[in-house]
Amino acid sequence: MxxxxxxxxxxxxxxxxxxxxxxxxxxxxxxxxxxxxxxxxxxxxxxxxxxxxxxxxxxxxxxxxxxxxxxxxxxxxxxxxxxxxxxxxxxxxxxxxxxxxxxxxxxxxxxxxxxxxxxxxxxxxxxxxxxxxxxxxxxxxxxxxxxxxxxxxxxxxxxxxxxxxxxxxxxxxxxxYIQEEIWCKFCLNVCSNLPQAILGAGVGCYRDSVHMKAISDGLKRELEAVAQAKGIDMSKTESSSGRGSAVPPSARYSTLQDLDAGCHTEIDMFSGALVRMGKELGIPMPYNEYTYHMIKALEEKNDGKFDYTGKEELTWSK
The missing domain is CATH 3.40.50.720 (NAD(P)-binding Rossmann-like Domain)
Known part of the structure; x- marks a missing residue:
């Protein structure tokens, strides 16, 4: 061939x-x-x-x-x-x-x-x-x-x-080990792509903030639980695929690039997919649920949903 x-x-x-x-x-x-x-x-x-x-x-x-x-x-x-x-x-x-x-x-x-x-x-x-x-x-x-x-x-x-x-x-x-490699990249996207997009800062935030590291680690624990339940052993490829391409601390990954450009993101195939799989497997996904809804809300913000003029009907705080 x-x-x-x-x-x-x-x-x-x-x-x-x-x-x-x-x-x-x-x-x-x-x-x-x-x-x-x-x-x-x-x-x-x-x-x-x-x-x-x-x-x-x-x-x-x-x-x-x-x-x-x-x-x-x-x-x-x-x-x-x-x-x-x-x-x-x-x-x-x-x-x-x-x-x-x-x-x-x-x-x-x-x-x-x-x-x-x-x-x-x-x-x-x-x-x-x-x-x-x-x-x-x-x-x-x-x-x-x-x-x-x-x-x-x-x-x-x-x-x-x-x-x-x-x-x-x-x-x-x-x-x-292509399936394990694909899941390892999926992990990188979920854990590095998404928290940065919410914060709106470069990838150096994971190195410089214990709080960003904690969010990333929480997302990773949930993903690993789903992978284990599906029989995906990511340890087979961690030595070769546990990282992405080298970038400067100011780099902005694809989800943040999409939000910067006023576009909708791929959150449905990241945290959205994990939340669906978690429900099917009975695995709680609090970090991914929050991340999914937060990025969806940022998309709505880009769409102009919250462009209030001050003339709208009053609403009750909750």
């Missing part, structure tokens, strides 16, 4: 890392899946990454049908609306790699096109958007981790992806 064509669905902070890494690879076709006005904008302006503009091909889902590898790099809230496009792209031999946050995007995609197409994966990249496009630091980016969910772990498609990424600048590794 050899990968000769790659389609990226979602050319944002995560998709930019793949586009950056594969754009100089001469023996493949690289395209971004888009339609309508967005497709025209990508054709005209390209993708601005680390101060350089890249011009991958732009394909409709029908034009991308039967591509060898489809990389899905969407925000969680966009996945359901993209399932029809994913189905159109997927051919008999298409391999799908989801680099989305959370722990259930593979399952959602697999229900639509069949799990046999899905190669579980995750990405660790501290990417952010500036006026001139997306930026990340290639040397310190941990990159893409992928693997088969069961033996044989050195499958033809794992070897093909390793060959694709070799000599591209993309950092990558395959693993026999």
């Amino acid at each position: 050899k990968i000769k064509s790659v389609a990226v669905l979602g050319a944002g902070a995560v998709g930019s890392y793949v586009i950056w890494g594969l754009s100089e690879k001469s023996d493949i076709r690289l395209g971004v899946i888009a339609e309508g006005e967005r497709a025209e904008r990508l054709k005209k302006n390209g993708c601005a990454i680390n101060g350089k503009t890249y011009h991958p091909e732009v394909w409709t889902p029908d034009e991308a049908h039967d591509v060898d590898l489809m990389v899905i790099a969407l925000k969680y809230g966009s996945l359901e609306g993209a399932l029809e496009s994913i189905q159109k792209v997927t051919g008999e031999h298409t391999v799908i790699m989801s680099l989305m946050n959370g722990i259930d995007s593979e399952e959602i995609i697999g229900r639509t096109v069949g799990m046999e197409h899905v190669l579980p994966a995750l990405i660790k990249v501290a990417s952010h958007k500036e006026e001139d496009g997306y930026h990340f630091d290639p040397p310190t980016t941990l990159g893409i981790i992928f693997g088969e969910p069961s033996a044989p772990f050195d499958s033809e498609r794992v070897k093909a992806v390793e060959e694709l990424f070799a000599d591209t600048g993309i950092h990558f590794r395959s693993t026999e």
Whole structure:
């Protein structure tokens, strides 16, 4: 098996890392899946990454049908609306790699096109958007981790992806513990992404505040209880995946970036998912319940729900 064509669905902070890494690879076709006005904008302006503009091909889902590898790099809230496009792209031999946050995007995609197409994966990249496009630091980016969910772990498609990424600048590794790796990244997101978003400060807050550390630890205890109940042993990967990419203390992770931009976040797939699983398993989730509702309230604030003028009807304090 050899990968000769790659389609990226979602050319944002995560998709930019793949586009950056594969754009100089001469023996493949690289395209971004888009339609309508967005497709025209990508054709005209390209993708601005680390101060350089890249011009991958732009394909409709029908034009991308039967591509060898489809990389899905969407925000969680966009996945359901993209399932029809994913189905159109997927051919008999298409391999799908989801680099989305959370722990259930593979399952959602697999229900639509069949799990046999899905190669579980995750990405660790501290990417952010500036006026001139997306930026990340290639040397310190941990990159893409992928693997088969069961033996044989050195499958033809794992070897093909390793060959694709070799000599591209993309950092990558395959693993026999991909589900544990995905849960370890999920833990990083829940424990580091969310408290910072509520506080509105850089990630140095976890180092400099015992109170922020206590909140992060509380979220982690609840997540670990759910993982244990589901038979996920994260200790198998803690030595290799217990951290994210190196960032300065001022760094703002994706949830805070979303709030800064006035956008809705991916809280439903972080604490929202944990609260649902906790209820199913009978595990109390007070830290995650508070975090979920607090970030939902911050989204409402961004939506203007609390823009009071002082002329509203009086309300009773409680």
